[in-house]
């Protein structure tokens with residue numbers, strides 16, 4: 001069998017229905033093998049390798065089944081780095097097959113070989129952004145490499161894995177057979193030690209102001225049901241990082257939303273005042289911890305911390321836990337539920353004062369924010385875009401967000417109602433993920449509305465996603481949040497550097513007239529329906545139309561750049577002084593020496 005045929009057979013056997021990739025001289029050998037199996041594996045070729053990577057990443061996040069990317073040697077694969085970084089930092093699995101120069105040409109500096117330090121050195125280019133890279137150099141090395149790659153990407157904490165294949169392997173033949181299939185995702189789950197479960201339940205039962213903090217680990221582990229059961233059984237409020245959103249229905253009275261500068265007031269208050277935090281599959285990064293400044297979002301070590309994760313490296317990375325537990329989120333929650341049952345621990349009245357405090361924070365937050373959701377304006381108020389998306393989109397609709405201030409608004413106000421419905425580039429915040437990922441999401445969930453909400457800047461980085469949607473008939477919707485600026489960065493610049501601005505907005509001409517392309521016309525040029533929305537009264541209907549259309553559609557929505565999301569915690573870039581919250585005061589307990 002030729003190596004290319006073996007790889008194609010592997011993809012079929014492992015039920016990988018899609019390869020997202022772009023051709024190059026390095027991978028024509030395997031394209032020919034994919035031609036043979038084109039009825040069973042569909043090749044989708046976007047116009048940029050970064051898009052291919054984000055599509056595969058989003059496909060996994062929606063379906064929890066990995067797909068593959070295919071890129072050529074040198075520049076084609078170099079274009080993939082960004083997408084791998086996004087997948088790596090958000091623990092998303094994809095199989096990146098990269099092609100390389102023939103082994104007989106290693107170290108001769110053929111076209112596109114990077115070899116200053118080591119032959120065919122692409123695996124070193126991507127080392128920090130993959131879980132593992134494999135470089136088989138003979139056809140008979142492929143079966144093992146493929147099985148190990150597949151197992152690595154989906155076991156433990158998932159992540160992107162690379163198989164780098166020299167050109168000749170696609171064409172050379174050997175007596176080879178595939179190794180047994182890998183187990184698949186989420187099949188081997190680790191549990192906590194019984195004494196850790198008992199200790200965790202002791203701490204939970206003793207707490208008077210407990211809070212649960214969830215992250216992507218809960219989503220990846222598909223532990224929404226167990227989480228909801230625990231939360232309802234004991235009445236513990238939940239704070240969520242963006243990639244954990246929807247594991248608990250965010251309309252639930254115990255769902256307080258995101259914590260940190262762009263979080264909600266009730267979430268930050270609960271974090272500041274909690275006496276016990278149970279963190280599950282969450283990692284206390286700077287944005288969900290107000291850059292670890294005590295009293296802004298969390299109050300460790302005054303609060304006790306139980307930190308549960310499948311990855312040792314995340315347990316206690318930023319806050320030393322009182323109890324660190326290495327376990328799969330769902331298994332751990334099942335163990336806790338069983339222990340509660342065994343000890344007959346129920347909700348009781350002891351959390352009533354805590355619930356009353358939370359209800360009061362909620363009411364303050366509602367009174368502060370709600371009126372802005374009712375205001376109609378041109379350009380649109382950001383709140384209206386969020387509210388109308390929520391009103392129009394069904395609970396199972398998928399939204400993908402990009403990096404930017406539009407994302408901050410969704411972190412603070414989006415109400416995800418199901419797991420795996422809100423896709424965020426959280427760890428790396430790579431612009432391009434939102435508008436590209438939605439194509440992969442739609443292929444993973446063809447019967448559900450899939451809407452990208454992305455900045456005008458971010459969309460302009462990958463506008464060719466429209467061509468791919470047309471070529472492959474992928475009816476995704478893009479809401480371009482058009483504020484004529486790199487607004488997230490413009491606002492940081494304004495805030496930290498006395499209102500001076502350079503390089504953070506789009507202008508034309510000597511008078512700095514705001515500039516952007518006509519996005520709707522651009523869409524039409526690609527064969528996509530494009531609608532410009534300049535006033536809030538028109539947005540809801542336009543979105544309804546776009547979702548019903550069942551064809552790709554772009555809405556160019558002019559949003560007011562000068563209305564900023566209320567900062568609740570803080571975010572620090574030392575040594576520059578950080579800003580204080582605009583609403584509510586940070587809480588420093590008396591024994592920490594006052595404010």
Ligand SMILES: Cc1ncc(C[n+]2csc(CCOP(=O)(O)OP(=O)(O)O)c2C)c(N)n1
Pocket residue numbers: 402403404405406407428429430431432454455456457458459481483485486487488489
């Ligand atoms: C590829 C990439 N380049 C630069 C950045 C830094 N960055 C973060 S947000 C942002 C501005 C985003 O502008 P836009 O897409 O218009 O979104 P807005 O903030 O206006 O909502 C930039 C440049 C990034 N995260 N990713």
Ligand SMILES: [Mg+2]
Pocket residue numbers: 404455456457481482483484485486487
């Ligand atoms: Mg913008």
